[in-house]
Amino acid sequence: MEPTTQNTSSSPRVNEPSKAAQPAPLKLIPPADVYESQDGFLVVIDLAGVSSDGVSLEVDKDMLTVTGQRPQKVLPAAILRRSFALPEEVDAERISAALDRGVLSLTLPRRAAAKPRQIAVKKLG
Amino acid sequence: MLAPLFGLNDTFRIFDSFERELERMAQRRTARSPLRSPVGLTDEGSHLLFWAEIPGVADNEVDVTIDRGVLAVKVHHLATAPSGYKLVRSERPSLRFEQRLELPVKVDEGAVTAEIVDGLLTVKLPKAAEAAPRKIPVRAASTEHLS
Numbered sequence: 001m002e003p004t005t006q007n008t009s010s011s012p013r014v015n016e017p018s019k020a021a022q023p024a025p026l027k028l029i030p031p032a033d034v035y036e037s038q039d040g041f042l043v044v045i046d047l048a049g050v051s052s053d054g055v056s057l058e059v060d061k062d063m064l065t066v067t068g069q070r071p072q073k074v075l076p077a078a079i080l081r082r083s084f085a086l087p088e089e090v091d092a093e094r095i096s097a098a099l100d101r102g103v104l105s106l107t108l109p110r111r112a113a114a115k116p117r118q119i120a121v122k123k124l125g
Numbered sequence: 126m127l128a129p130l131f132g133l134n135d136t137f138r139i140f141d142s143f144e145r146e147l148e149r150m151a152q153r154r155t156a157r158s159p160l161r162s163p164v165g166l167t168d169e170g171s172h173l174l175f176w177a178e179i180p181g182v183a184d185n186e187v188d189v190t191i192d193r194g195v196l197a198v199k200v201h202h203l204a205t206a207p208s209g210y211k212l213v214r215s216e217r218p219s220l221r222f223e224q225r226l227e228l229p230v231k232v233d234e235g236a237v238t239a240e241i242v243d244g245l246l247t248v249k250l251p252k253a254a255e256a257a258p259r260k261i262p263v264r265a266a267s268t269e270h271l272s
Contacts (some may be wrong), residue, residue, distance in 0.1 A: 035210035042210055046217050048178035063251045074167075074176045074247050102180035102244015123244035 015107040024064060030068070040090065040109040045082060048102040049075050055104060057097055062086045064095065066104065159182055164198075165223055170258055173228060174251040180221045180244030182220055194231065196248065199223045230256040 035042040047055065050068035058065045068080040086092060091111045098105050164177040179187065179200055202220035206212055230259040231253040239248040251257075 032214070033212060033217050034214035035206060036213045037210045039209075042207060044182040044217065046178070046244070048180040051243050074174060074245060076177075101241070102178075102183065 005025065008035070023076070025069075026076055028078050028080045030080045030082055032082060034035065036040075038110075040107065042089075043084065043106040043108065045104045045106070046102065047080055047104050049073070049078075049079070050099070050102065052099045055099055056094070057106075059092045059095070062088070064092070064106075064108075066097075066106070068104070129251045140258065166226060168229075172252055173230065173232060174216045175226065175248040175250065177224070178244065179220055179241065180248050181219075182244070182246075184241055186220075187239075187241065187246060189237075189246075191232070191234050191237050191250070194228050196228055196250065197223065197224075198246070198248070200246075232256070 029047065032043055032045045034045070043068060045068075047068040047070075051072040054069040054071070056067045058067070062085055064085050064086050065083045070078040070080060082094050086108065089106045089110045094109045096107045147196070148232045164175070167174045167176075175196060175198065177198060177200070179202070182200055182202045186200060186202045188197075189199075190197045191200075200220050200222055204217075204220070229252065232250040233253050237248060239246065241247075
């Protein structure tokens with residue numbers, strides 16, 4: 001269990017009003033966690049401020065690219081992009097994605113043939 | 126092509142035995158990292174706006190309190206690995222923190238509102254009447270006085 005960190009700031013930095021300017025969208029690399037199971041991989045990406053219609057997924061050869069477009073609201077407009085080199089064993093046709101509370105979960109299933117197979121050991125004699 | 130150890134490039138190989146070892150090292154380095162979620166405060170004229178990026182956090186995992194000019198935001202999100210999966214790479218920051226801010230202007234504490242949309246927490250803090258911007262009427266004066 002991690003301890004709760006506590007920060008006290010007596011003089012917070014006050015920024016200019018966020019609606020003042022419309023610069024080009026920021027380019028950000030969102031953090032991701034990767035999980036693995038027998039069935040495949042699960043990639044979890046933080047995309048705070050991005051709604052489901054702002055997310056796109058593209059597979060080009062063995063590269064999977066996730067792009068999230070964050071509109072200018074509270075935070076400045078940004079393009080959050082991350083690419084992953086897919087292992088050969090991943091079935092790119094069956095990749096699925098779900099966005100919940102600003103977190104994108106990508107399920108990357110292994111091809112059926114790539115799953116580990118249990119081999120029974122025969123008892124001789 | 127070998128991707129850098131951690132976070133320097135937006136591309137990495139998920140599955141590679143050598144990098145798997147590097148990832149294990151990176152994971153040890155970051156698993157208990159005190160990284161905090163980005164937060165900020167902006168002055169929007171009639172109100173202050175506090176925001177925090179808290180992707181994946183449910184509304185019952187956030188406590189927002191305001192008391193005598195101090196805003197306290199406590200986030201207590203428990204990240205759990207999905208069942209059947211093991212973590213092989215960890216970059217996302219821990220979402221357990223408390224942020225206390227002494228507000229730079231007086232706010233109407235009874236009118237403060239908070240919401241989470243798409244993993245972004247916003248707290249709207251309307252300024253108290255005496256702290257809100259006041260429009261000052263400009264009177265036309267005759268040019269004689271200026272010369």
